Amino acid sequence: MPLQLWCAYADIIESDDFKFRKSNLTLALGEDVSGNYIFGNLDKMPHLMIAGATGTGKSVGINSIITTLLYQNSPKDLKFIMVDPKRVELSLYNKIPHLLSDVIVENGKVLSALKWAVGEMNGVSPAPGQRLADINSYNEKIKGGKTKR
Numbered sequence: 115m116p117l118q119l120w121c122a123y124a125d126i127i128e129s130d131d132f133k134f135r136k137s138n139l140t141l142a143l144g145e146d147v148s149g150n151y152i153f154g155n156l157d158k159m160p161h162l163m164i165a166g167a168t169g170t171g172k173s174v175g176i177n178s179i180i181t182t183l184l185y186q187n188s189p190k191d192l193k194f195i196m197v198d199p200k201r202v203e204l205s206l207y208n209k210i211p212h213l214l215s216d217v218i219v220e221n222g223k224v225l226s227a228l229k230w231a232v233g234e235m236n237g238v239s240p241a242p243g244q245r246l247a248d249i250n251s252y253n254e255k256i257k258g259g260k261t262k263r
Contacts, residue, residue, distance in 0.1 A: 123178060126151045127185060138186040139249065141179050156183075157249045173203055184212060195227050 126132060126142040129151055139156035146152055156162070162179075166172050183192055189211035196217045198204035204217045218224055235252070 123181070127182065135186075138191065140182065140186065142182045143175070143178070176203065180207065184210065187212070195231060197224050197227070199224075 123142065126145070131151055131153065132140065132142060135153070137155050137157055141154040141156055143152040143154050164172050164175055180194075192212050193214050194207070194210075194212050195214050196204045196207060198217050198219055199221055201219045205219070207213065208216050215227065218227055
């Protein structure tokens with residue numbers, strides 16, 4: 115069995131590194147073996163995959179990421195579509211104001227929710243052949259009212 119160490123989440127989000135972050139998409143990921151806090155920046159990640167064997171902390175990691183984002187962002191600035199077909203991980207978030215709908219637990223509803231989200235993103239997409247560089251460019255385009263619709 116691997117050695118397990120604990121770090122206090124409150125210590126991470128109360129640290130100066132977190133307090134003086136440059137982005138409200140900063141993720142508090144944990145602590146390295148030297149005691150330094152580890153942060154990720156979601157706006158620099160094109161994708162985020164969480165994988166591992168049973169009991170390796172995937173759920174803890176997911177909840178830390180969600181909590182970190184909730185801690186930094188108002189419901190006006192952050193919206194979630196959460197999918198939990200196993201009905202065990204995310205239902206505790208059902209009443210947060212950041213959700214666009216209740217946590218989706220039925221597989222048949224997932225496709226509709228994702229199609230809606232893609233449609234929303236396409237509504238502010240750039241001209242054909244152009245791309246928005248990152249989430250910040252996307253948000254600026256929305257704030258400026260520059261949409262296709």
